[in-house]
Amino acid sequence: MLKKLTTMAMLTAVALILFTVEAQIPTLVPIPGIKLGLANIITVYAIFALGPLEALGILLVRVFLGSVFSGAMVTLLYSLAGGLLCWLAMLLPRKILTKQQIWVCGVIGAVCHNLGQTMIAILLFQSLTVAVYLPLLMLSGIITGLFTGLCAQLLVNRLGNR
Amino acid sequence: MIRTRTWVIIIAAAAVVFALLSIWMLSAKQSGTIAEVIQDGVILREIDLSLVTREYSFTVEAPDGGFNIIRVQPGRICVSEADCPDLICVHQGWLNNQGSPIVCLPHRLMIRLKEVTAVDAVSH
Numbered sequence: 001m002l003k004k005l006t007t008m009a010m011l012t013a014v015a016l017i018l019f020t021v022e023a024q025i026p027t028l029v030p031i032p033g034i035k036l037g038l039a040n041i042i043t044v045y046a047i048f049a050l051g052p053l054e055a056l057g058i059l060l061v062r063v064f065l066g067s068v069f070s071g072a073m074v075t076l077l078y079s080l081a082g083g084l085l086c087w088l089a090m091l092l093p094r095k096i097l098t099k100q101q102i103w104v105c106g107v108i109g110a111v112c113h114n115l116g117q118t119m120i121a122i123l124l125f126q127s128l129t130v131a132v133y134l135p136l137l138m139l140s141g142i143i144t145g146l147f148t149g150l151c152a153q154l155l156v157n158r159l160g161n162r
Numbered sequence: 163m164i165r166t167r168t169w170v171i172i173i174a175a176a177a178v179v180f181a182l183l184s185i186w187m188l189s190a191k192q193s194g195t196i197a198e199v200i201q202d203g204v205i206l207r208e209i210d211l212s213l214v215t216r217e218y219s220f221t222v223e224a225p226d227g228g229f230n231i232i233r234v235q236p237g238r239i240c241v242s243e244a245d246c247p248d249l250i251c252v253h254q255g256w257l258n259n260q261g262s263p264i265v266c267l268p269h270r271l272m273i274r275l276k277e278v279t280a281v282d283a284v285s286h
Contacts, residue, residue, distance in 0.1 A: 030254045032254075074269065101169060104173070109260040142173060
């Protein structure tokens with residue numbers, strides 16, 4: 001129990017560092033909502049190595065503290081919606097994926113994160129216009145999700161289920 | 163268990179579909195000369211870009227205390243300055259009589275071209 005709590009705390013710290021470092025990288029493409037989502041690596045790893053509830057805890061703390069640290073409380077709603085949908089979407093494939101297919105979870109998570117973000121944007125803007133960027137966000141979710149998913153796969157391979 | 167190759171095919175197929183969809187959606191651009199500045203679903207200003215003769219700027223305040231400075235020139239409009247975290251609205255550049263909307267997610271601000279309805283099109 002104590003060991004698990006320590007692992008969770010450490011993973012949260014790592015996710016926060018990734019989140020903060022990423023926020024310093026200037027945006028490469030001027031499309032609203034596109035980002036690399038490095039902290040997704042930790043979410044995918046945690047959901048497989050620790051379990052869904054632990055992953056949710058790490059996710060929520062990271063999203064909240066990340067918004068506080070970056071001083072961008074305005075983006076909290078987007079991160080929260082994206083993060084929660086990403087987590088929900090990862091629950092199902094967790095059962096059907098083999099140990100070598102964990103990277104798929106990264107793709108599904110990233111795509112659903114962007115979907116959740118777009119949905120909350122539609123609500124906040126009270127307009128469907130923001131949805132013109134949805135296909136592009138799905139595509140970027142696949143690409144960034146592949147990257148973060150493969151990183152998580154490597155982590156699981158190297159660290160095992162410790 | 164689904165084989166890895168199947169997952170690769172599914173993901174590759176989805177990527178192709180979304181790539182085609184984005185090309186389609188972003189090339190089917192809105193066109194018109196009236197730009198709408200919208201925040202939180204409320205239209206703050208409507209500017210007919212074809213009637214602008216000299217450059218001017220105005221500031222839109224965000225609910226959280228932030229700001230976006232919007233610059234208007236003859237035939238085009240952009241966000242020239244903002245204090246949002248990602249500055250994507252600034253990097254999106256100019257919106258002229260054609261193009262995708264400028265969106266500032268943190269400040270819930272959007273600049274888009276007003277859709278010309280069938281009736282308007284006829285009366286023109």
